[in-house]
Amino acid sequence: MSVTLLDIVWAAVGAVALVTAVSILGVSLVWLERKFLGRLQGRPGPNRVGPFGLLQPVADGIKLLWKEDVSPGPSAKVLFYVAPLLVFVPSFVVWLTIPFTRDLALRNLDTSVFFFVAFSTLSIVGVLLAGWSAASKYSVLGGFRAAAQLVSYEIPLIVIAITMVALAGSMSFVDIVEAQRTVPYIALVPLAAVLFFIAGLAEIGRTPFDIYLAESEVVGGPLVEYSGAHWAVFYLAEYGNTFLVGALTALLFLGGWSWPFGTLPAPAAVALFLTKSYFVTVLIFWVRGTYPRLRIDQMMSLGWKILIPLSFVTLVTVVVQRFYGWPSWTLTLMSLATLALAAWLQTRLQGAPARALAEKYRRDAVVVQAKPRLHREAPAAAKVEASS
Amino acid sequence: MTTTDQRQVDMMLNLGPQHPATHGVFRMLLTLDGERIVDMEPHIGYLHRGSEKLCENESYGQIVTLFDRMDYIANLNNELVFVRAVERLMGLEVPERAQFIRVLLCELNRVASHLLFLGTYGLDVGAMTPVMYTFRERERIQNIFESVTGARLMHNYIRIGGIKEDVPSDFTARVRAALEFVKRGVDETDRLLSFNEVFLLRTKGVGVIDAKTAVSCGLTGPNLRASGVPYDVRKDNPYEVYPYLTFKVPVGERGDCWDRYYMRVLECHESISMIEQCLDLLPDGPTMTQTRRIARPPKGEVYVHAENPRGDIGVFLVSDGSDKPYRLKVRPPSFCNLVALRPMLLNSYVADSIAILGSIDIVLGEVDR
């Protein structure tokens, strides 16, 4: 295959279009998150710049670009400035193979799931470098937290991706979506969807897994020393990744651009896909508005003791079901049963004892009974006794 | 810590005084082994204004304003304890209406302070929503304070011998209306945070302190009661009109962060009930006793203590008979509670240090004075 000039031009145009589109999506998420969280918290959210505050992210962006770009004196300057790119580039490259509808993808690879897995792991290096090169203890702590977290949660994410590949029999996102034409995979393997969502939350470092960014502990972690445009790049990558998790969940579990009532025309299909992606993204924001943050050891034990075994269980059940050709509802049943068991165990272990304890505290509080107001004893008297 | 393994080096992490989660200018010097805290050295004094020394150069009436600025979250409670010390020394009988209003406002202030705690504690462990709910309801209480005292924060309302002026005519209605919202706010936060799985993971069994150590460290208030010691000044040494109120003193048993947190949720409910009782019992009458404009307590010394939202505040007052105290010493509850931080903190994780510090609920204005 020879590369012509036209190919290069088209690749450049495609890249620019992609970066623009993803940036716009990311920026729209900034607005959506602030507005949605504001509504959750009983406040209006941004409403000053533009209608409904829609231009707020633009104003933020302009402010960030105008800010002075400061780097700490003892930092490793080259690495310090390369690190944002190492985070930014993989998070955008992954979008190359994400199809928005059957025919709308920059490169419709046969192995697009593999491509996604390969590139999404790269950003760990950037985060770790950002943490290390800033020569700040907080960012070092954050960087190492990030490395531990991202590496751990890659595994369930990838295993679930493999599961979906096994289910669809293809490594192409397009084929996986086409396989969900009648029944989206969330109905077949709800456990896998939940695991993927949780692992995805951890991969993008959002609540309750914002451990390496933890504002109240490590004050932003690897990003603590960044300012201005470099910080904005991290910010954009973060929102790009957030939307990526939304899009992947939509592709793998919600049937992407398809719905059970026939084939949609292309614009409607794209709109449907975006709606589904935004829906998952809003779920991510909702989780952020609800949950506190886990501690690093708790997060690790959740990953290694619960998510990874459960994801392998999912993989095995899917493979067994495919191998023996059992009907699909058996898969749903097995998946739901595992999910219910895990959820029930968790509430037994944490929620129920706490509620019982709270009830006990309420009941066992020391009651102080009011005295009748008959008379008031006079305070100890002080009288003039001597003078000087 | 010295180790024979040369590859392992402990990291010193300087947490504060400029840190979003140290609740002011508190500084901890943590020695870390990875994420684990092996040693911790607290540093305070960044906000030391010499309030106690300042008091020696102010007349009694002026000192009330200094007490406003010690625990700036619970101003009225602070004013009350100082004013009571002077009144005790002078043998002043305060009109009952004034006493009811004082207790009412103090309990309101306790709710406001606990609401602030509930919200910021959520922030400390990473939940960003509760703070919005609690601040919204706290604002209603601040509005009441503004209508009564004329100031939102530094009230200077409780005076020696009574209160500055009677409450406005619509006070009762306003308080009752606000209480409905406050109840809702407490319940909302309770439902959102208290039994949240992640919150439980973060706070259950973290920062445990047993009753013996807690008493030895001088821990008081909700923090002490969370360890299972049912000590509450309002119950054990009632002052003002507390004897005429029915209330419960919630007592925990584990002494961990969650218990300390939950004590405050329960106390909010109790305080709201006390406010309602005060409103029902509020008598008519004067709000200021007949006394000299410039207080000159007789020569002598007195120790008075009271239950603040943060614990047991005490005032030791030595008077030489002039219009200025000879010596005034405050027992700041946050200062004493902070002593217990080290035993709670050792061998926990970095993230726990924030959760534990938050659960003690310090106010640095009071720690450093």
Add this chain to the structure above:
Amino acid sequence: MTQPPKPTPPERPARHGPPVEVAQEVFDVQGQETARLLARVVGTNALESGGRDEVPWVRVERERLPHVAERCRDDQSLRMDMLHLLLAVDYVEHLEVVYILLSTQTLRKAMLKARVPANDAQVPTATHLWEAAHWYEREVHDLFGVTFTGNPDLSPLLLYEGFEGHPGLKSFPFHDHDEF
């Protein structure tokens, strides 16, 4: 070059105004009981005693202060398990170190006092009895220059490192002091 002599602190001006009243010290019911128990526990160590309302006080020799406090803590009828407050008062010719003890079990309070000469301000430490004593003693050391012998760490707590003088004392020249 010799240091200029430090200005002597100004005398407190002679007061004009109404005659000084002296507060009457009257115990309430609980105070009487506590005073009786305290007198029994302190025994012959007591130099002087008094009190008002529910808080009796006893003055003891400064060397005996922690010892007496320990007896108050361990006595079954008092059980003063909390060092509620430790402070110093500057009476110019001498300092007074005051322990305020409190029992979370018997709900009694008591004060132990000890006079400390201003030129030899030393008191044995109470850190082995109560954790809380660590910070209290550091604070009193900061502000009044009282040395608690046996305290492992008397580094400045409220003041900054290298601060000279003890600002709690009446003799501290406040208005000549440079801003930090």
